[in-house]
Amino acid sequence: MLPRTDRGHTKAMMTVTRFLTTALTATLLLVPVSGHKAQAQNGPLRIEITEGVIEPLPYAAPDFVAENGAASDYARDIARVIASDLSGTGLFREIPAEAHIGRISSFDAPVAYEDWKAINAQALITGAVSASGDRIVVKFRLYDVYSGQQLGEGLQFAGTPQSWRRMAHKVADAAYSRITGEGGYFDSRVVFVSERGPKNDRQKRLGVMDYDGANVQYLTDSSAIVLAPRFSPNGDRILYTSYASGFPRITLMDVGSLRTQTLAEQPGTMTFAPRFSPDGNRVVFSLERGGNSDLYMLDVASGGLNQLTNAPSIETAPSFSPDGSQIVFESDRSGTQQLYIMSAGGGEARRISAGQGRYGTPVWSPRGDLIAFTKQNAGRFHIGVMRTDGSEERLLTASFLDEGPTWSPNGRVIMFTRETSGAGGQSALYSVDISGRNLRQITTDGAASDPAWSPLLP
Amino acid sequence: MSLLPKALLVVTAFALAACNNPDRFGAGGAGAGGAGAGAGFIDTNGLGDPNDPASIAYFNQRVGDRVLFAVDQHTLSSEAIAVLSGQAQWLASNPSYAVIIEGHADEQGTREYNLSLGARRAAAVQNYLISQGVSSGRMRTISYGKEKPIEVCSTEECYSKNRRAVTVLSIGAGA
Numbered sequence: 219m220l221p222r223t224d225r226g227h228t229k230a231m232m233t234v235t236r237f238l239t240t241a242l243t244a245t246l247l248l249v250p251v252s253g254h255k256a257q258a259q260n261g262p263l264r265i266e267i268t269e270g271v272i273e274p275l276p277y278a279a280p281d282f283v284a285e286n287g288a289a290s291d292y293a294r295d296i297a298r299v300i301a302s303d304l305s306g307t308g309l310f311r312e313i314p315a316e317a318h319i320g321r322i323s324s325f326d327a328p329v330a331y332e333d334w335k336a337i338n339a340q341a342l343i344t345g346a347v348s349a350s351g352d353r354i355v356v357k358f359r360l361y362d363v364y365s366g367q368q369l370g371e372g373l374q375f376a377g378t379p380q381s382w383r384r385m386a387h388k389v390a391d392a393a394y395s396r397i398t399g400e401g402g403y404f405d406s407r408v409v410f411v412s413e414r415g416p417k418n419d420r421q422k423r424l425g426v427m428d429y430d431g432a433n434v435q436y437l438t439d440s441s442a443i444v445l446a447p448r449f450s451p452n453g454d455r456i457l458y459t460s461y462a463s464g465f466p467r468i469t470l471m472d473v474g475s476l477r478t479q480t481l482a483e484q485p486g487t488m489t490f491a492p493r494f495s496p497d498g499n500r501v502v503f504s505l506e507r508g509g510n511s512d513l514y515m516l517d518v519a520s521g522g523l524n525q526l527t528n529a530p531s532i533e534t535a536p537s538f539s540p541d542g543s544q545i546v547f548e549s550d551r552s553g554t555q556q557l558y559i560m561s562a563g564g565g566e567a568r569r570i571s572a573g574q575g576r577y578g579t580p581v582w583s584p585r586g587d588l589i590a591f592t593k594q595n596a597g598r599f600h601i602g603v604m605r606t607d608g609s610e611e612r613l614l615t616a617s618f619l620d621e622g623p624t625w626s627p628n629g630r631v632i633m634f635t636r637e638t639s640g641a642g643g644q645s646a647l648y649s650v651d652i653s654g655r656n657l658r659q660i661t662t663d664g665a666a667s668d669p670a671w672s673p674l675l676p
Numbered sequence: 677m678s679l680l681p682k683a684l685l686v687v688t689a690f691a692l693a694a695c696n697n698p699d700r701f702g703a704g705g706a707g708a709g710g711a712g713a714g715a716g717f718i719d720t721n722g723l724g725d726p727n728d729p730a731s732i733a734y735f736n737q738r739v740g741d742r743v744l745f746a747v748d749q750h751t752l753s754s755e756a757i758a759v760l761s762g763q764a765q766w767l768a769s770n771p772s773y774a775v776i777i778e779g780h781a782d783e784q785g786t787r788e789y790n791l792s793l794g795a796r797r798a799a800a801v802q803n804y805l806i807s808q809g810v811s812s813g814r815m816r817t818i819s820y821g822k823e824k825p826i827e828v829c830s831t832e833e834c835y836s837k838n839r840r841a842v843t844v845l846s847i848g849a850g851a
Contacts, residue, residue, distance in 0.1 A: 417783075417828040443823055445787060459791075465818050466791065488795055488819060491788045504788065506819070509750070509799025511792040532792040548789065555789055578786040592786050618830070621786050637783075639830035668787070 263341055263362040263369060265309055265398045274311035275397065276338050277304065280318060282345035282356070283325050289349040292379070296356060296386040300343060302430065303390035303404040307631075308656035310397075313339050325357060334363045341369070343393055352378050356385045360393050370396045383432060384675070391674070401628035404429060407672040408624075408633065409447040409456055412436065413645055413665035422667075424458060426473075429626075429671070431647075431661040437476060446491065446622070446668045450498045453672045457481075457492040457501060468492040468503050470518070482516045482523060491534045495562070496542045502526070502562075504534040513547060515562070526564035537581045538562065539606075546570070546580040546589055546606075557591060559606065570608035579622050582606075583629045588652065590623035590632050601634045603652055614654040622667070627674040633660065635667040730770055732845050739766050742842040743801060747784070747835075750796035752804060760801060763843055764808030777801045778842045779819040782835035787821060794819030794841075801841040 320333025391402025724731025
């Protein structure tokens with residue numbers, strides 16, 4: 219079956235405010251392109267990701283048609299971002315423009331499928347851009363070249379010129395989604411810790427960027443250590459650990475205003491490792507008192523605090539299941555760091571990690587089926603995944619120091635921190651498919667650590 | 677358990693900010709320079725004369741301001757206990773000082789776990805000093821996990837020095 223995942227059709231209008239401080243105070247308008255009916259039928263163009271893709275699907279993404287002079291840069295750049303998104307997954311291979319025989323000079327003219335078949339393009343993405351004043355309009359269509367028909371409806375996005383990359387990501391998400399049957403993840407943001415300086419004098423500040431490293435904004439200065447930021451479920455707030463008070467405290471930042479407040483502050487304690495509940499109303503975190511770390515739950519609105527664990531061991535790095543009913547966390551109650559799952563209300567926990575070595579930083583996948591984790595074994599660090607019962611453990615990476623996985627919104631990709639060894643050791647962000655393929659470094663402006671993926675933007 | 681009233685928390689936060697000066701070359705050091713001025717010694721760092729038993733420099737260098745730990749451990753070695761006994765004696769003789777005990781870990785470990793491990797190490801030092809008669813009201817603990825190594829290589833030679841708890845003197849917040 220061809221996927222029918224044009225989720226945007228149900229939303230005529232997308233209002234994006236407050237998610238970003240400057241770049242995205244834009245309104246994106248999404249409507250189906252008129253005059254073309256979607257072809258709702260089976261076709262050969264489909265990637266089954268779960269079967270493991272060995273040979274990337276060849277596609278063409280020629281420059282979009284500039285419908286006026288002011289749109290010419292956008293017409294080229296948008297096509298490049300779409301191609302970067304798709305090819306970056308490792309599931310698709312772009313056929314470069316030099317090899318193209320056909321040329322798209324009009325968005326609405328019939329496609330000459332033979333020209334694209336001749337270069338073995340299985341998918342073709344066409345589009346058009348018009349620009350006037352503070353508004354650009356982007357249209358696109360996706361074609362299944364071999365069956366000679368359109369794949370899904372054409373779509374049109376309208377927004378400010380500053381949001382052109384987001385529109386490109388939305389086109390790529392739609393193409394990815396229609397061909398793979400999976401949700402997309404390109405129109406998303408990553409909050410992270412930007413690092414400067416050597417190991418023994420490291421400066422840290424919070425940054426937020428597009429998933430591909432573009433459009434970086436800094437949210438704090440480097441005056442205090444900041445660690446492990448996490449987005450709220452709708453991306454409007456960020457939780458992190460800050461030493462701004464002189465002591466580690468979990469801090470809540472409103473992304474729109476950059477205002478911060480300290481949460482669950484209690485004298486003589488350290489609070490850290492916070493993460494939101496799926497409804498965004500509660501925060502689960504570690505609180506350390508007298509050298510002992512336990513898990514607590516905070517109701518953000520009321521300030522009510524519940525202790526979830528009460529053990530002399532280290533309990534930290536909690537993460538909710540997507541339905542909010544359970545929490546996966548790490549504990550050394552058995553003697554070494556291992557992974558456990560308990561009810562979100564606390565109580566008995568069952569150990570799920572069973573292999574050699576130490577397991578930490580578990581994160582529940584947005585699909586609910588997998589736990590990503592950091593594993594230390596035999597002097598190496600790994601990012602891995604296992605099922606929620608601990609079975610089918612698979613290690614995806616290995617290096618001197620890999621840690622802190624975060625899931626893409628569709629649960630297909632994991633981003634994490636990799637740090638190199640030695641006196642000149644530096645952190646960088648990497649991503650890897652949950653298949654273990656397609657390990658890539660994310661381009662950042664200097665060293666970076668502790669990535670946390672946002673949900674797919676509305 | 678419930679949250680403390682917000683007003684109390686705010687007051688406490690101010691108090692913490694006021695006494696929290698982990699920079700031993702800052703205000704605390706200046707005070708110590710004053711204390712050591714009787715010897716006529718000029719120390720631009722304000723640490724005082726290491727030959728003056730009442731100086732911060734003496735505490736840091738002669739008594740020893742830090743103890744080291746084995747991999748993933750927070751138990752105190754016999755060497756550590758000897759250092760901490762000296763710290764307790766010094767603090768008994770110099771009651772105007774408060775301390776912040778910093779717990780640290782080496783880079784072999786995940787960030788959150790190392791924060792907890794550093795807290796265990798700081799607490800182990802605090803508990804020993806309490807057992808030696810130092811008032812808990814003079815002490816605060818903080819963990820930096822693996823965030824503040826002093827040595828930068830990635831071998832045991834450096835790691836062994838980074839797995840530490842450092843007793844940092846501050847002035848003006850005595851028991």
